[in-house]
Amino acid sequence: MQRYFIKNEQLTNEVVEITGDDAAHITKVMRMQAGDEVICVNEDGKAVLVQLSQFDPSSVKGTVLNEMDNETELPIRVTVAQGLPKGDKLETIVQKGTELGAYAFAPFSASRSIVKWDEKKGAKKTERLQKIAKEAAEQAHRLFVPNVAKPVPLKVVAEALTHYDVCIVCDEEEAKQGEKANLKRAFAMLKPGLSLLVIVGPEGGLTREEVALLSAKGAVSCSIGPRIVRTETAAMYVLAALSYQFEL
Structure with a gap:
């Protein structure tokens, strides 16, 4: 599943907005559609599963389905x-x-x-x-x-x-x-x-x-x-x- 890093302000408890090159990657490269799911990670390392719902020329919005708790960082x-x-x-x-x-x-x-x-x-x-x-x-x-x-x-x-x-x-x-x-x-x-x-x-x-x-x-x-x-x-x-x- 595709993963995208976002700024803290792009993530609320319910909604995610993906912009810039990542939005272009979703629409033009991956050719995703409403209902597709991605993982978004903010600057604090909070990872959420997102269902995409709205596509604009410069941004993609989605609904937060749940927070993910997989630990993938080296402990050192x-x-x-x-x-x-x-x-x-x-x-x-x-x-x-x-x-x-x-x-x-x-x-x-x-x-x-x-x-x-x-x-x-x-x-x-x-x-x-x-x-x-x-x-x-x-x-x-x-x-x-x-x-x-x-x-x-x-x-x-x-x-x-x-x-x-x-x-x-x-x-x-x-x-x-x-x-x-x-x-x-x-x-x-x-x-x-x-x-x-x-x-x-x-x-x-x-x-x-x-x-x-x-x-x-x-x-x-x-x-x-x-x-x-x-x-x-x-x-x-x-x-x-x-x-x-x-x-x-």
């Missing part, structure tokens, strides 16, 4: 701090990370980032990434759309570490040296409702100086297994492992 609030990668890899990270339950994404520029963020085009890129997150959240039946922040320098990420309960750095050098325990220890410090920051470098990883900066601010440098994975895979590994530990 995970923010993925991702070093800017090449090509469209950031889009993949946002899409797949949203499907796996990420709470937010915080791209950053690192010493080995080949891609340089173009401020003139940055707003449109961030808007596109936010749209990708929304579509992935709808597909995954999430209750919230992860926020995708504007990229910042790594030092800004380092200063923000105090805002999270646990912070880890996915470090391939730790994997090469055979480290196996730090990720497990980090998970042991977590419980439902806490927040985790997962820091992943770009292609080529983080420099030793960057890892030292993050470690000095309280981040734990972790291996995520004996194999060296691509930058777009690292956060997915952590999210999947968290889901196994806390949801299955």
